[in-house]
Amino acid sequence: MKTIDAFLLEDVPGYFEGDGRDSDVVLASRVRLARNCKEIPFPNRAGENQLAEVQLRVEKRMPGIGQTLGRQFYRLDMEHLSPIQRGVLAAKSFISPKFTQTPQHRVAFISEDERISLLINEEDHLRIQCMAPGFDLATPAALASKIDDLFEAELDVAFDEKMGYLTSCPTNLGTGLRAMVLLHLPGLTATKNLSGIVNLSPQLGLAVRPVWGNGKENAGDLYYISNQLTLGFSEAELLANMKSTVQEILAHEREARKALAMYAKDGLEDDVWRAYGTLRYARSISEQEALRLLSKLRLGVELKLLHETDTHTCHAILTGCQTACLKNLAENENLSKKEIDRCRAKYIRERLGEKN
């Protein structure tokens, strides 16, 4: 096991590592289960002692679960982490930003391979999150279900015969399952075909939302797609619906990229190489600009227009260029916006192998 400091300094989260399926478009997949202890109020209504009780009950199970799974876990107690460190965990999507706000009795367990993240006293008492690179909902779904079984074997969980699992927020009622994929959609964005998909998604029971900013100016062309419904369907149905819809979006994105590469090749190549030139040499760069250029670069790599760098490096920069990670790298919480923009440019240069 690495130290927690070393783990936090890594810029490529473990769930990005490896050759995931459909990784030209899908960066990662995640399945999350929401569970709550019987007869204890949900975290947003629970008192200090009740949160402590939940923490105790869940934590007690961890050694056994680690042993059964044959995995080691980092134990990350929010109360004992600095705001920067919590920011890094949020930037890597291991925890939600909300989880960092009231750190008392909030603990995350993250597996050594960084594909499991268990959160105690987030919106629900226990959230089981499993991740995989590329488009793969089956592996994390199976793993999350197994972990759930291990917990439920010794934990009384709030469950209603009619409603299913009871959750803090009604949108999670039923299965408590939320599947999510992280998609890179520069082709649909450039060909202006994205709004059609976004508009159609509620009818398909899915939510599409940009990772950064709003729909108009989503700097990185990155989108989360997740199921909106949790009630009235089985886990298997939810996952199957999600899978087939994402496959359709995938096909559209690939078509759009093909069209760009065919009908707008010159402009596309120019964009990609200019993005590379700026990322490689700029001395100051905002997060928005870095994400915008990174999207071009990743597209160029996927379309094999450019061989100077690879997908792995793009994913590293995607995480590492975020403000929390840069502050952590510089070991300085008080960097000004201007200093951060300079740190970001330096980090990206180094990541792209530039020596100056």
Place this chain on the structure above:
Amino acid sequence: MKTIDAFLLEDVPGYFEGDGRDSDVVLASRVRLARNCKEIPFPNRAGENQLAEVQLRVEKRMPGIGQTLGRQFYRLDMEHLSPIQRGVLAAKSFISPKFTQTPQHRVAFISEDERISLLINEEDHLRIQCMAPGFDLATPAALASKIDDLFEAELDVAFDEKMGYLTSCPTNLGTGLRAMVLLHLPGLTATKNLSGIVNLSPQLGLAVRPVWGNGKENAGDLYYISNQLTLGFSEAELLANMKSTVQEILAHEREARKALAMYAKDGLEDDVWRAYGTLRYARSISEQEALRLLSKLRLGVELKLLHETDTHTCHAILTGCQTACLKNLAENENLSKKEIDRCRAKYIRERLGEKN
């Protein structure tokens, strides 16, 4: 001697070569004398036979002059050059664009070291132009005067006791001397101090004009400064006045650069490196953009902010990125704007040592 084709393909004009004085700001200096044959109308009013007569008289002197100077000359008969080739000579400032329009009996002699350009039947019957790298009016002035003496020894030149040399345009009357320096003024431009100098220049008897575009959008931050007056002063007085004024502008430009490097270093460095990144990797670039970025790059090189390239390369690109030179390089007169922009980007990449 190179062949004329090889001479035209060179991207660094000979007068840019070598370590000129004050070359951080002054790219090159030029002195031009305008002379006309007695009793033959000026070229704009001369008939075909009269132009032929002038050509004959001047050309007859060339072998003797070459011998006396110990120099060889390229003979460039506009009538026998293609429009592209004429364009290249104009892009390198050996001839004026006007000289290329009616090619009959228009001949240029350019010395092998590319520091002398003699034009027959330009605005005047004979124009003697001598150039030197950096800020050096004395060398070209002495050389031009020597060449003038050699011509006048055997050529009856139009001269009036009261007016001095008679010239086609009254602004050249008297000495017929026009001294000109080519200045790179990114510091004064960035600190918005240029207009003061431009406004003051007529009172100093000088004209300041941007090399490209108008004052508002002079893409390369390059300016020609030349004497406006030719009448009522001796050659020595004109040159001395020019020298002292240019020295003042030089000092201001250096102050401005120092101020930028001190108070705006971060932004300046970022600009310089981004310019380098774009020039090195873009797949398509307009002349305007190339010149704008090149100005940043040259400034960065002069301020030692960047060591990836040098002044020589900047000067090469300054010439070589011009449309006429790119058409000549591609041996294709009919390139579209889009194709030229791609050729320009490719040429610049290669000049900056990029292999892709």
